[in-house]
Amino acid sequence: MTDANILQQEIALEQRHVDIVYARLAQLRQEAAKAEKAGYGLARVGNFGALVERDAMVFHAARRRQALDTEHEGLVFGRLDLKTGQIYHVGRLGIRGEASESLVIDWRAPAAAAFYQATAKDPRDVVRRRMIRSTGERVTGIEDDLLDPEAAPEDMHIVGDGALLASLGRATGTGMKDIVATIQQEQDEAIRAPSSGVTIVSGGPGTGKTAVALHRAAYLLYSDRSRFAGGGILVVGPSGVFVNYIATVLPSLGEDSATLHSLGSLVVGINAVRVDPAAVAAVKGSLRMRTVLERATRDAVPFGPTELRLLYRGTLLRLTAEDLDRARERALPKGTRRNESRRAGFDNVFQALWTQAQRLRVPTLPARPDFEAELAERDDFRDFLRAWWPRLRPMTVLEWLADPERLRRYAHGILSNAEIRLLRDAFATLSTDGPTIADVALLDELDALLGQPRKPQQRNRNPFHAGGGVQEVSTYADRQQAARAAATERPEDYRDYAHVVVDEAQDVSPMQWRMLGRRASIASWTIVGDPLQAAWTGDPAELSRARDQALGGKKRHEFTLSTNYRNSREIFEVAAAVIRRAFPGEALPTAVRSTGVAPIERIVTQAELPGAVRDAVTSLLAQVEGTVGVITPVPRRAEMAAWVAGLADDRVQVVTSLQAKGMEYDGVVLTEPEDIRTDSESGVRTLYVALSRATQQLITLGTRPYH
DSSP: OOHHHHHHHHHHHHHHHHHHHHHHHHHHHHHHHHHHHHHHHGGGGOSHHHHHHHHHHHHHHHHHHHHHHHTOTTOEEEEEEETTSOEEEEESSOEEOTTSOEEEEETTSGGGHHHHHOOSSSOTTEEEEEEEEEETTEEEEEEEEESOGGGOOTTOOOOSSOHHHHHHHSOOTTSOGGGGGGOOHHHHHHHTSOSSSEEEEEEOTTSOHHHHHHHHHHHHHHHSHHHHHHHOEEEEESOHHHHHHHTTHHHHTTOOOOEEEETTSOSTTOOOOBOOOHHHHHHHTSTHHHHHHHHHHTSOOTTOOSOEEEEETTEEEEEOHHHHHHHHHHHOOTTOOGGGGHHHHHHHHHHHHHHHHHHTTOTTOOOHHHHHHHHHTOHHHHHHHHHHSOOOOHHHHHHHTTSHHHHHHHHTTTSOHHHHHHHHHHHTTHHHHOOBHHHHHHHHHHHHHHOOOOOOOOOOOOTTEEETTEEOOOOHHHHHHHHHHHHHOOOTTOOBOSEEEESSGGGOOHHHHHHHHTTBTTOEEEEEEOGGGOOOOSOHHHHHHHHHHHHTTOOEEEEEEOEEEEEEHHHHHHHHHHHHHHOTTOOOOEEEEOOSOOOEEEEOOTTTHHHHHHHHHHHHHHHOSSOEEEEEOGGGHHHHHHHTTTSOTTTEEEEETTTTTTOOEEEEEEEOHHHHHTSSTTHHHHHHHHHTOEEEEEEEEESSOOO
16 A cells, blocks of 8 residues: 555544534533523523522533634544554543443543653654644644554554654644644643743744744643633733634634733834834833833923912912922922822822912911812912822823933933933934834833722623613623623733743843833743743843843743744754854754755845845745745835735735844745844844745855855
8 A cells, every 4th residue: 555545544434523523522511501591491480599500501601612613623633543452632621422431532631641741762652653644624634653652553654754744844824723733842841830930931943932932832821720710810921913723723722712912012102113223222221210110100290380379368379399309309209100190299289389478478367277178269270289299100201301400410320421422312303203113122111100090899790781861681691701800801011920931031121121011920830942042132230130020039940942943954954054154052953944045145236136036036936835934134124015915815924033033934034144234232033043944945145245
């Protein structure tokens, strides 16, 4: 029998089992729908207990039906043949047959651990591990690992050259949905690390750090749902491009309760995508900025009143700029927050006016409470208070730093003259262009320094109030479900997460660690990154201090991933040569896959570059099945995106060298690599990242060599 015939025979075999699984899935859906309908029928009993029972039945049946619908695509992705003769199919959801026999084991269950942990050295009673690829309900391919040849029956067929390496040699598509079937032992150990404390996963390009981080989030939700779904899991990535890339992973693993954010979107109402030059980002990310911002929050409002003049009962009461400054400063002792001290500032103004009125012997001066009441009723006085001590928003105060004179005062003795000039130029466009990603951490710091003004207590809103005293018709179950939703609803600016996952952590600045720490005071952590890919160029000691403060004294579990599964050996050797010249003593991962296709380097003139980029993209689209990434220097993304506009837009993505972090593409066209290398102090590390994004083919195009 030919290899092709064996492959088709084995695919047909798996298809028969998959058909059984989906038939059972349809049956379970029907049963869930019947249970939901039966739950509503309990209402006819008419007593309180029946209503409670109905509510529980409806809730759990609907939840089960939703889970069955969510996991339909690619439900079965693996198979284990054991020495005992047992066969386990592994998938995104556990499914049992009518006789309670296991049709599919949930990938997170202990029985499925061998699918990830078994190796040829330690097969764990696994003879053959099979990865199953599907489109909808149709099996499209299989790949096998023979882990224990001596235990294999003579009639056992082995298809392919190894599930992991073959899967990484194929197209990755636009997401990471099938990466669940590529995890190996060193990754699985990190995924199933203790849920408490801090799990730190380090590794070079292509070692599966992001896969580990996301699967760990799913594993924690599975293993301790009440804790992690109740408190929530926050997953933070370096950019919006990266977050969109991973957005389908957790739902594909059966989890949709995690919250995904980029570092530029952690503050409510802000979604920053602009990137500062490395030198500017280093200043903005420094802990010294906190002192600069603190000085700003305690300063007088720009264009605010510099004196108060009131004619009271025929006597002129006047507070000078010095009087007002003293009143403000007394209301803001160290550690107080501006928006929360507004009342204290107003009281100081009343006191200064009262003292002056007594000194000037105002005729028929009333008692102090009546004096304040009279002033509070005057429109001119209320207008003064609002202008002198307004409620401040973080963006308002950050924009004060665009004033060069104010910036110099706030930063005097803290930042150097060169650093002040960098900030001056950077903040000059803040009001027109909006904040950068680094600015978001400054806005979060300002929010903490300013505090929130006191709000009047609001009554709980009745969700069934239709207006005018009219109530909507609702069942007991409706009211109970609304009560549950209200109890579990999180505020928009939620900060009590049970677990925080930080990807590409090597690029998180000290100020960004402070921002993360505010959302994780009670959380455990998963942190993944690679120091050799760091774009941060600030003070390493300051960075370490900020990170330790955010993580607290929690116990740390550290793991290192050493195998590069993403890049072919030919591609990674090019990236490794670049980083070794700059950091010769650093350990790099080992690329284990060879395609025989060497990367292409072309040097062209500036006039030839647009056509060369377009031709390279067209060539890769014809040669690879999946995505093609065009990686550009940061300032030139829009320009180069125009060059390739219209070329299979669904398969081509144009990203900057910084946006490429954490991404992978089947083919990559890397433009002007020398511009990336010389852009900043961290340019060589950024180039290392850009050169290691391709899984199959890499083309570099530039007007200068980068070696």
